[in-house]
Amino acid sequence: HVQLVESGGGQVQTGGSLRLSCVRSGAISNNYCVGWFRQRPGKAREGVASIDSDGTISYANSVKGRFTISRDNSKNTLYLQMNSLKPEDTGTYTCAAARGYSHYVTCQGARYLDYNWWGQGTQVTVS
Numbered sequence: 001h002v003q004l005v006e007s008g009g010g011q012v013q014t015g016g017s018l019r020l021s022c023v024r025s026g027a028i029s030n031n032y033c034v035g036w037f038r039q040r041p042g043k044a045r046e047g048v049a050s051i052d053s054d055g056t057i058s059y060a061n062s063v064k065g066r067f068t069i070s071r072d073n074s075k076n077t078l079y080l081q082m083n084s085l086k087p088e089d090t091g092t093y094t095c096a097a098a099r100g101y102s103h104y105v106t107c108q109g110a111r112y113l114d115y116n117w118w119g120q121g122t123q124v125t126v127s
Helices: none
Strands: 003-007 010-012 018-025 032-039 046-051 057-059 067-072 077-082 091-099 122-126
Touching (some): 032 067, 032 077, 046 067, 046 077, 057 067
Antiparallel strands (some): 018 077, 032 091, 046 057, 067 077
């Protein structure tokens, strides 16, 4: 049974930084990719960043150069380092994992419901 648990959200001033963590428990038997989503007030949920099964990383244009996604497989943990935060980054951030059945699994452009597992979300507020 796979579970994802996020932490690291909080309140920060404009220009500040936060690092989100997402710890996975339970094994994923196939190749998989992972990503971060966010839902900002009054807006649809959007993909922020993702890592494919081969390590290829992609970012939404709105966070390129400010956010960094990474993973530590030894700790079953996915990270999202967020720098130069802006008020428009305020929202609930959720990590997710998607299982595939081929050698290469990509999360680039994947929708939220394309994933198989999701965390509960962590709130980020930038003022």
